[in-house]
Amino acid sequence: MSDAVLAPRMSRVRPSPTAVISDKVRALALRGLDVINLGEGELDFPTPPHICAAGIAAIERGDTKYTAVAGTPALKAAIIAKFERENGLVFQSHQVIAGTGAKQLVFNALLATVAPGDEVIVPAPYWVSYPDMVALAEGEAKIVPCHEADGWKLTAAALEAAITPRTRWIILNSPNNPSGAVYTREEVAALCAVLLRHPHVLVMADDIYEHLVYEGTFATPAAVEPRLASRVLTINGVSKTHSMTGWRLGFAAGPDWLIAAMETLQSQSTSNPSTISQAAALAALNGGVSFLDDWRGLLCRRRDLVLEAVRGIDGLRAAKPTGAFYVWVDCSGLFGRRSPAGGTIRDDFDVADYLLDAAQVGMVPGSAFGSPGHLRVAYAIDEKILKTAFEQIATACAALT
Numbered sequence: 001m002s003d004a005v006l007a008p009r010m011s012r013v014r015p016s017p018t019a020v021i022s023d024k025v026r027a028l029a030l031r032g033l034d035v036i037n038l039g040e041g042e043l044d045f046p047t048p049p050h051i052c053a054a055g056i057a058a059i060e061r062g063d064t065k066y067t068a069v070a071g072t073p074a075l076k077a078a079i080i081a082k083f084e085r086e087n088g089l090v091f092q093s094h095q096v097i098a099g100t101g102a103k104q105l106v107f108n109a110l111l112a113t114v115a116p117g118d119e120v121i122v123p124a125p126y127w128v129s130y131p132d133m134v135a136l137a138e139g140e141a142k143i144v145p146c147h148e149a150d151g152w153k154l155t156a157a158a159l160e161a162a163i164t165p166r167t168r169w170i171i172l173n174s175p176n177n178p179s180g181a182v183y184t185r186e187e188v189a190a191l192c193a194v195l196l197r198h199p200h201v202l203v204m205a206d207d208i209y210e211h212l213v214y215e216g217t218f219a220t221p222a223a224v225e226p227r228l229a230s231r232v233l234t235i236n237g238v239s240k241t242h243s244m245t246g247w248r249l250g251f252a253a254g255p256d257w258l259i260a261a262m263e264t265l266q267s268q269s270t271s272n273p274s275t276i277s278q279a280a281a282l283a284a285l286n287g288g289v290s291f292l293d294d295w296r297g298l299l300c301r302r303r304d305l306v307l308e309a310v311r312g313i314d315g316l317r318a319a320k321p322t323g324a325f326y327v328w329v330d331c332s333g334l335f336g337r338r339s340p341a342g343g344t345i346r347d348d349f350d351v352a353d354y355l356l357d358a359a360q361v362g363m364v365p366g367s368a369f370g371s372p373g374h375l376r377v378a379y380a381i382d383e384k385i386l387k388t389a390f391e392q393i394a395t396a397c398a399a400l401t
């Protein structure tokens with residue numbers, strides 16, 4: 001067949017824009033160009049050796065077969081212990097599930113619960129995958145813009161105004177990708193107070209960047225407001241905090257009925273997450289997070305380096321983010337300027353394209369995250385490379401007239 005015939009649902013989904021930028025960077029690198037990728041949402045640190053060793057030991061022991069769909073009893077016990085130790089949340093075994101990355105758990109939760117026409121509140125800027133996952137589940141993402149004046153965070157008033165009888169979920173993500181914003185306990189409490197008045201709304205807390213907080217403290221809705229706990233799904237994983245993006249291991253905890261439905265979906269799609277990754281995640285969860293002090297120190301330095309560089313470039317602006325490893329750069333000051341080749345920069349896509357060409361630095365435009373006029377700088381790369389990237393960006397911006 002010459003023309004591919006796709007299901008209608010494929011018209012509702014775009015390829016992940018972060019993967020698109022990485023593919024572009026890889027394609028340029030194949031042509032021999034030395035492109036710096038500030039688009040990738042992962043740490044450059046190697047996975048800690050004790051975690052790798054646990055994965056290798058699993059292979060050598062022959063732990064290479066199917067496990068229970070929702071994870072081994074040992075991993076589930078470690079997930080339960082993590083939630084109790086770090087978040088003060090108490091779960092039973094049937095209330096937790098391990099999956100192939102936090103991404104699969106977000107997807108399964110939405111697919112299991114969203115009916116055609118249901119609304120899912122997604123504060124913008126948002127992680128690129130939420131709206132497309134909602135669309136695949138035949139729901140409608142209700143994008144609620146957040147503002148710089150509120151630190152890019154959803155306010156209680158905006159949440160209240162966004163809730164309708166069709167609202168199925170609100171997705172909260174703190175620390176936030178892409179803004180780096182961290183909700184304070186008081187801010188989470190204010191949102192929870194609204195949600196208490198709307199018992200039909202489920203709450204998804206995407207806590208994947210939990211340990212990457214540089215100022216202030218992390219707070220998660222189920223712990224801040226225990227009266228909400230029966231309708232909160234708390235999602236987390238080892239990808240970001242343990243530098244294990246490629247191991248594909250996430251976990252979630254929430255009400256029995258929801259976890260059971262997510263497990264059913266998983267049993268008919270991917271089954272258990274990789275046995276080897278489960279063994280590694282067990283070591284990660286039981287092994288402590290003391291190495292994170294060093295990582296946070298390095299990341300904080302890189303963040304400050306980016307902020308200083310951005311502030312030195314006419315046309316770019318950024319506030320200080322307190323979590324994750326992203327700086328959210330306002331690039332609207334460059335709009336209307338002309339490139340040496342004669343093109344006019346009109347929007348954040350043009351800025352990203354221009355900087356990829358002229359500075360050989362890849363970044364994801366803010367429009368991909370629902371907030372045009374911005375660029376997301378992922379700064380989890382070597383400091384020297386980061387410095388070079390911003391020297392090149394500064395030169396390219398200075399060439400605009």
Ligand SMILES: Cc1ncc(COP(=O)(O)O)c(C=O)c1O
Nearest residue numbers: 041101102103127177237239250
């Ligand atoms: C906010 C957010 N949630 C979830 C994920 C997915 O994490 P995982 O690698 O565990 O699937 C990401 C990855 O970029 C993310 O930024």
